[in-house]
Amino acid sequence: MAGRSAEALLGAGFLGVMTTLYLGFQWAPSVAIDAFESPAAQRIFYWHVPAAWAAFIAFAVLFAGSAMWFFKRSPLGWRLHVAGAEAGLACGLITVWSGCVWGAAEWGTPWDWTDVRLNTFGLLTLLALFLVLGRQSQPDGVETRDTFSTFGLYGFVLVPFTYIATRVWEIRHPGPVIGAGDDGGSLSGDMAIVLLIGAVSFTLFIIGHILMSMRITGLEQRLEQAQKHLDVGE
Amino acid sequence: MEGMTYLTVAYLGMIAGIAIWTWTVVNRSKAIEARLEAVEASIGVVASDADAVAKEQAE
Numbered sequence: 001m002a003g004r005s006a007e008a009l010l011g012a013g014f015l016g017v018m019t020t021l022y023l024g025f026q027w028a029p030s031v032a033i034d035a036f037e038s039p040a041a042q043r044i045f046y047w048h049v050p051a052a053w054a055a056f057i058a059f060a061v062l063f064a065g066s067a068m069w070f071f072k073r074s075p076l077g078w079r080l081h082v083a084g085a086e087a088g089l090a091c092g093l094i095t096v097w098s099g100c101v102w103g104a105a106e107w108g109t110p111w112d113w114t115d116v117r118l119n120t121f122g123l124l125t126l127l128a129l130f131l132v133l134g135r136q137s138q139p140d141g142v143e144t145r146d147t148f149s150t151f152g153l154y155g156f157v158l159v160p161f162t163y164i165a166t167r168v169w170e171i172r173h174p175g176p177v178i179g180a181g182d183d184g185g186s187l188s189g190d191m192a193i194v195l196l197i198g199a200v201s202f203t204l205f206i207i208g209h210i211l212m213s214m215r216i217t218g219l220e221q222r223l224e225q226a227q228k229h230l231d232v233g234e
Numbered sequence: 235m236e237g238m239t240y241l242t243v244a245y246l247g248m249i250a251g252i253a254i255w256t257w258t259v260v261n262r263s264k265a266i267e268a269r270l271e272a273v274e275a276s277i278g279v280v281a282s283d284a285d286a287v288a289k290e291q292a293e
Contacts, residue, residue: 007260010256010259010260014252014256017252018249021245021249025241025245043241044241044244044245047245047248090251090252090255093251094248094251094252097244097247097248097251098244098248101241101243101244101247102244105241209255209256209259212259212260212263213259215263216259216262216263216266219263219266219267219270220266222270222274223266223269223270223273226270226273226274226277227273229277230273230277
């Protein structure tokens with residue numbers, strides 16, 4: 001039953017993500033041509049921002065799961081940790097990839113090593129990569145889980161740091177266009193609608209993925225146990 | 235036009251990435267579930283025995 005709900009969320013999220021793509025391409029208004037070097041590439045924004053939002057949800061799940069395992073030894077916490085790391089890696093890569101493509105079109109370079117936002121977000125994605133690859137290469141055990149949970153806990157420091165980066169040090173990455181807290185927002189109504197559809201779709205999609213990933217971890221644990229029973233001939 | 239080329243490359247890359255990721259996750263889940271059902275049915279293990287590491291810690 002839980003598996004079916006996860007699949008339904010995943011399917012709905014996927015459809016929404018594709019709808020966002022279509023709307024961003026075909027329906028959303030163009031930006032002022034003199035405001036950007038590459039106005040067409042700006043449309044990547046309708047995927048880039050929701051993907052970053054979904055990545056932050058995943059990193060929050062990673063943090064909560066790490067804390068639940070580390071302090072409570074909760075099996076649910078470990079499954080959340082694993083799911084958060086995998087989802088954070090996927091959404092982080094989508095965000096970094098779309099940002100690099102936009103940067104290449106708009107700035108003439110895909111990456112700027114002096115920009116704080118780019119580098120803190122890149123580090124977060126690398127942290128998720130480390131956690132996913134590390135878990136796959138290490139035998140499951142308390143020490144392994146404690147080590148990775150510690151990284152999950154301390155790595156989360158980068159999230160608020162990334163969030164405030166463009167407010168405090170706006171170097172190359174654009175500042176916030178919504179929720180800026182002043183009149184810095186520059187989204188028209190139609191643009192905001194597409195962005196909202198994108199944010200809702202990516203949220204459903206990432207929740208579906210997190211639920212599926214938690215389910216897979218649970219199944220893997222059950223399979224491991226069953227294999228141990230087989231090995232000892234019980 | 236150059237902007238549209240970048241946009242197309244980016245979208246195609248992401249669509250492929252998202253589709254492959256989702257397909258892999260759903261398939262992995264179904265494959266493990268099928269294996270597990272077969273193994274558990276043959277040896278009579280219950281789902282509550284699942285996370286041995288957490289269980290060990292709780293004891």
